[in-house]
Amino acid sequence: DAKTTQPTSMDCAEGRAANLPCNHSTISGNEYVYWYRQIHSQGPQYIIHGLKNNETNEMASLIITEDRKSSTLILPHATLRDTAVYYCIVRVYNQAGTALIFGKGTTLSVSS
Amino acid sequence: DAGVIQSPRHEVTEMGQEVTLRCKPISGHDYLFWYRQTMMRGLELLIYFNNNVPIDDSGMPEDRFSAKMPNASFSTLKIQPSEPRDSAVYFCASSLGYPHEQFFGPGTRLTVL
Numbered sequence: 161d162a163k164t165t166q167p168t169s170m171d172c173a174e175g176r177a178a179n180l181p182c183n184h185s186t187i188s189g190n191e192y193v194y195w196y197r198q199i200h201s202q203g204p205q206y207i208i209h210g211l212k213n214n215e216t217n218e219m220a221s222l223i224i225t226e227d228r229k230s231s232t233l234i235l236p237h238a239t240l241r242d243t244a245v246y247y248c249i250v251r252v253y254n255q256a257g258t259a260l261i262f263g264k265g266t267t268l269s270v271s272s
Numbered sequence: 273d274a275g276v277i278q279s280p281r282h283e284v285t286e287m288g289q290e291v292t293l294r295c296k297p298i299s300g301h302d303y304l305f306w307y308r309q310t311m312m313r314g315l316e317l318l319i320y321f322n323n324n325v326p327i328d329d330s331g332m333p334e335d336r337f338s339a340k341m342p343n344a345s346f347s348t349l350k351i352q353p354s355e356p357r358d359s360a361v362y363f364c365a366s367s368l369g370y371p372h373e374q375f376f377g378p379g380t381r382l383t384v385l
Binding site for chain 2: 205
């Protein structure tokens with residue numbers, strides 16, 4: 161079973177920041193938080209990952225709380241092309257046998 | 273780079289027929305994953321390989337499913353005999369090492385009538 165809890169759906173206006181929350185209250189000290197997204201009819205796409213510190217790349221920012229029990233994915237300026245299902249996943253890095261377990265994810269709808 | 277290539281993109285077959293799905297991973301990647309996605313169960317990992325060797329096949333639903341990776345650039349997922357409940361989108365993904373980023377193919381949409 162997925163070890164994360166995400167809202168089923170969220171809406172965001174184009175050009176505004178999209179903040180997608182994720183709860184992972186049972187996360188272990190050696191587990192990373194990953195975010196993937198799946199645009200309709202395509203394969204999932206990696207977005208970002210983090211362990212303790214906040215992370216930023218060209219796609220998004222990841223904010224992890226100090227107790228690591230929750231995190232937020234931030235898309236700073238959402239566009240219509242960001243409409244997708246966003247998956248928050250926790251997994252131990254580099255441990256054979258620990259695969260990505262995709263939950264239901266959050267369906268983000270970006271509208272103009 | 274062409275990315276992960278899957279064929280066919282769509283497959284329609286009748287119950288009882290054998291189905292073979294194909295995957296070409298990104299050149300140089302040493303891990304290959306097969307996933308299945310349905311509305312009811314979401315995205316599930318079926319099996320993954322490391323250096324062409326199956327590492328974990330605990331997600332394979334039953335003996336009707338089999339997967340092979342004869343070389344580093346090719347893998348197949350076979351269903352024999354196929355059943356209507358096998359209808360799903362099957363994704364192949366590859367990665368270098370066991371890192372954070374898996375690269376997914378476009379998927380094969382399988383319909384079993």
